[in-house]
Amino acid sequence: MNDAGLYAVKSLPKKEYLAPGHRSCPGCGEVLAVRLVHKALGRNTITASATGCMEIVSSPFPLTSWEIPWIHVAFENAAAVAGGIEAALKVLQRKGKIAPKEINVVAMAGDGGTADIGLQALSGALERGHDFLYVCYDNEAYMNTGVQRSSATPFGAHTTTSPAGTAVPGQITWKKNMPEIVAAHKIPYVATATPSYPLDLINKIEKGAAAEGPAYVHILSVCPTGWGIGSAETIKIGRLAVQTGFFPLYEVEDGAYKITVDCAELLPLERYLQPQGRFRHLSEELIAQLRRRVFEQWAELKRRAALSASAAR
Amino acid sequence: MKKRVGLEVSYAAAEAVKRCNVDVIAAYPITPQTHIVERLSEFVANGELDAAFVPVESEHSAMSLCIGSQAVGARSFTCTSSQGLALMSEIVYITASLRLPLVMMLVNRSLSGPLSIWNDHSDVMAVRDCGWIQLFVRNGQEVFDHAFISYKIAEDHGVLLPVMINFDGFILSHMFEPMELVEPAVIERYLPPYNPKYVLHPDQPLTMGAFAMPAVFTEAKKAQDEALRQSYPHILRAWQDWGDLTGRYYDPVEGFWTEDAETIFVALGSFGETAGEAVKALRERGEQVGLLNLRLWRPFPFEAFARVVEGVRNLIVLDRAVSYGGPGGPVAGEIRSALYNLENRPQVYSFVSGLGGRDVTVQDYMAMFTGAISGEAPRDGIFGVRG
Structure with a gap:
């Protein structure tokens, strides 16, 4: 862990674009x-938001927490709405109807x-190559x-719909691997991130926004x-997700894999699960079973990153 | 006499959309709408139209994408039919509540099941209350003209609502008809460039699509209903202005031989053309019969409609969709309700016909007439069911 990262956060811009006073749970x-x-x-x-927690906590009419232009339409179509914004900005600038400007x-x-529910709209927008950034808050x-x-439940x-019962022990399916599904579209930039590693997250958003064409950050x-944890545990649990290999932080840039927060040795998985x-x-x-899967996934990621590194050499 | 050309109605529709100089087109092909999107994509590919043609992966995304493009101020267009409308319907409602002046052509086709690619009005009737201005046009010239008229209405700052132009699949969309293609110079005088009232732009951040708690939801719906009702005079003015430029004047309801009629057929869309032939034949037989074409479906033209039908003995409503287990066809049910408070209200017969592409002939209309005035026909029913 790079401890310098903890203090570097203080150098971030003070300006907030999601104003305080929103209605999220403590520790969200x-x-x-x-x-x-x-x-x-x-x-x-310009941000197009799907229906969900962030929409509900930030936009109870007549209030809004958004200090950037923001639109919510429905649950499954954020990618399509963003595609329309992108296509329109491009054509309006080309036709001289609005002034040229770099707009994310x-x-x-x-x-x-x-x-x-939004997988189809996302896949369509990626395939069509809209120049936009899709952020999945998982x-x-x-x-x-x-x-x-x-x-995406692990x-x-x-x-509440995969209850831990006496006959069925909670969710019995494996988490859908969205970053891999997105990477299969061969878009310029795909990454995973978590706010427990804020600089890593910010770097990835900047890279995604700068990419020509679609970018995806999960x-x-x-x-x-x-998740059943205390509201003061958020950052710690996010770190443990990364350090146990449960949620590795990596990026796929023009097809090349790179682990951005590497772990010489994964921490025991129980440290993530138990709290x-x-x-x-x-x-x-x-x-x-979970541990086996985490190890497999980590090994596969290391293999791909090594391959990409050797190809780059 | 202005120059008229023979053109497939779908191609005339695409030509009109091109002459509206739209910025963004998002559509998913579905029979019988396909010729419109094919032709529009050709226009863009050949550089005849400077627009983004976005070949989306579904109608749901077509409507969603148009919301995004309209929200940043681009004149946008989509078109669909049947299942396509059903799939996008969730978003169709939201377009109206966001007050975005999108124009959509709905090439009417029956809804599954059973699957049928042919024409009726079950698609549009399923979204009757989506909050759009809804027009029914009945020939190629009307389709062409209403592209311009619809943007004029929709983008009027006194309106700011989406407009749906309904026209019948195949029996109109695939016909070759003579029509006058209004010159771009004339159109320029009629339809100014889109001047959006609210746009998403970093220079002036706005929130669109905020959610409503119970304390404000009713007021939001009331405002939306008012907006649709108050669009009526703006629609009349758009038609008047178009008439002044082209000589073709349109009305929310259009009557033929209605002045002394005891019985009036009520039609939406291209069925009015054949029903008109039947009325002509019945008139020759000495029957006091007329025809009323309902061109404006939403907002419903209550007064204009009542003016024509008050005091008439019978209305024969040609419904093109079934309201399963309901009070007659959807149009007849609505008309009964609209006329209920008139002192001198007509009897309303609901003849559901022309489902899934079934032809309705002049003889069929004459049989409906005979059935209605003799009292032998049931008040509500599906006409022409084969044994």
């Missing part, structure tokens, strides 16, 4: 991520709006409606309410 990792993302993007940004076009959605379930499972996790957004209410019921055997 997602709202922290949204703030960091928009600090990185700056004021010349951003779509934001949760894991439900990305990996489930809190690993439908938190806004009361912690129901999504396809194996074993208890949610942000693990720790959710104290849904969280959603995993409290897991048996040794289920934890062993």
Whole structure:
């Protein structure tokens, strides 16, 4: 862990584009991520948001927390709305109807709006090559409606629709690998991030915004309410997700893999699982299954990063 | 006599959209709308139209994308039919509540199931209350003209609502018809460049699509309903101005032989053309019968409609969709309700016909007439069901 990173945060711009007074839960990792993302993007940004926690906490008419132009339409179409914004800005500037200006076009959605109901719109927008940044705030379930499972909920996790019962031990499917699905579209930039590593997150948002064409950043957004942790634990849990290999931080730049927060040795997985209410019921055997998967995933990522590094040489 | 050319109606529609100088087109191909999007993509590919043609992966994204493009101030266009409308319908409602002046052509086709690519009005009737201005046009010239008229209405700062132009799939969209293609110089005088009232831009940040708690939701809906009702005089003015330039004047309701009629057919869309032939034949037989074409479906032209039909004995409403288990066809049910408070209200017969591309002939209309005035026909029913 680079401790200098902890203090470097103080050098970030003070300007907030998501004003205080919004209605997120205490300790919300997602709202922290949204703030960091928009600090990185700056004021010349238009954001299209999916329905979800961030929309509900920030826009109860007649109030708004947004200090940038922001639009919400529906749950599954943030990528399509952003595609329309991008296409229109391009053509209006070309036709001289608006002044030329570099404007970041951003779509934001949760894991439900990305990996489930919004997957088609996202895939379409990536394939068409809109020059935009898509940010998935992944809190690993439908938190806004009361912690129901999504396809991004990890194996074993208890949610209100994958309850840990006596017959079924919570979520019995494996987390859908969104960054890989996006990377398969061969877009210029794909990355994972989490606000527990704020500079890494900001660097990735800046890279994604600068990329010519679609970029995607998948942000693990720790959710104290849904995960069953204390609201002061958010940053720590996010770090443990990375340090145990449960959620590796990496980027795929023009096809080249790079692990951006490397771990010489992964911490024991239990250190991540044990503090969280959603995993409290897991048996040794289920934890062993999870561990196997984490190791496989980490090894595969290391292999790809090594291949990319040797190809670059 | 102005110069007229023969053109497939779909191509005339695309030509009109081109002459509206739209900025963004997002559409997904579906029968029978395909010729419009094909032709528009050719215009863009050949540099005849400077626009973004975005070949989206679904109609849901077509409507969503148009919301995004309209929100930053681009004149945008989409068109669809049937299942496409059903798929995008969630977003169709939101376009109206965001007050975005999008124009969509809906080439009417029946809704599944069973699957049918042919024409009726079950698609549009499913989104009756989506909050759009909804027009039914009945021939190629009307399709062409209403592209300009619709943008004129939609973008009027006294309106700011999306407009849906309905026209019948195949029986109109794929016909070759003679029409006058109004010259760009004339159009320029009629349709100014889009001057959006609110746009998303970093220079003046706005929030669009905020959610409403119960304390404000009712007021938001009331405002939306008022906006649609108050668009009426603006629609009339747009038609008047178009008429002054081209000589073609349009009305929300259009009557033929209605002055002394005891029985009036009520039609939407191109069925009015054939029904008109039947009325002509019945008149020759000495029957006091007329025809009313309802061109404006939303906002419903209550007064103009009542003026024509008050005191008439029978209305034969030609419905093109089924309201399963409901009070007759959707148009008839609505007309009954609209006329209920008139002292001298007509009997309303609902003949659901022309479903899924079934032809309705002059003889069929004459049979409906006979059935209605003899009292033998049921008040509500599906006409022409084969044994």
